Amino acid sequence: MKCYVCEKSGNATEAIAVCIVCGMALCKDHLVRADIDMWEGGYPFPPSKLKKKLPRILCKECYDALITQR
């Protein structure tokens, strides 16, 4: 499978990952790794962040929509 972003610009680069949100195939130059906080708790317990985060591979568009604009 080829990287969708590279393919649009006329290059054929082998994809190494898939965006977890939109499913776009991505090469290492076009993927973004986001580490998402994991929480436990909630009524009747105070919330607390877990030590380990959940790794997520996203494309740039999904990263901007989900993470950057928060």
Next chain:
Amino acid sequence: MGKEPTSMQKYLAELLGTFMLVWIGPGAGVVAGMLGVKGLADVLAIALAFGIAVAAAIHVVGKISGCHINPAVTIALASRGRFPWKDVFPYICFQLAGAVIASLLFVACLGSQASTSFGLGATTLNSGAGVTIPMGMIGEAIGTFFLMFTIMGVAVDSRAPGGWAGWIIGMVVAGIIITLGPMTGASINPARTFGPYVGNLIFGGPCPWDQFILVYCVAPILGAIIAVFVYDYIAQPDKGK
């Protein structure tokens, strides 16, 4: 995704949650008295006010402090290791402070007649109906048992359907008040009684402290602790929660 609340933010959330509960709930008792509402209409109005206040507080501050707004709940959760003992004392102090602030500000809204004529909605035993301290203790323990049993079932147990805890717990509080209210005033929460008692101590309303310790502190705490142990035994929820 937001930051983890600091200890002080959690304590203030407990203060505000209890403030909300005691201003709205016992406040409804004062207003019902002012309006001359009697009988079942009186109990229903007060029960509904409490239920709505509890439900709203759970949804508003539940994600910050856990919204115990009740020393009996805090102690009961700690008794089975679900809540850190180091936070029990500050939680209770801030809950009591929130209740006192609510009662004092209710006087600020309505004047001292809220205390002298209507007792700031304080709970007292219905001695006219022959309710004694031991009878009141049994009633408050059972009422708080049902409250804590419900909390365990709809919130603590991870198998419970999500999103319903606030309204279900609010409604069970209302139901308990409808039944227990005419006997003991249905405190099921030491902070809910402490606030109006302190307000009445200052402004001249009734505050029978002899009832407070046994009926409105010891009994609810015991009832809540028993509920946690009973639920754990029969339902065996996740150890982690």
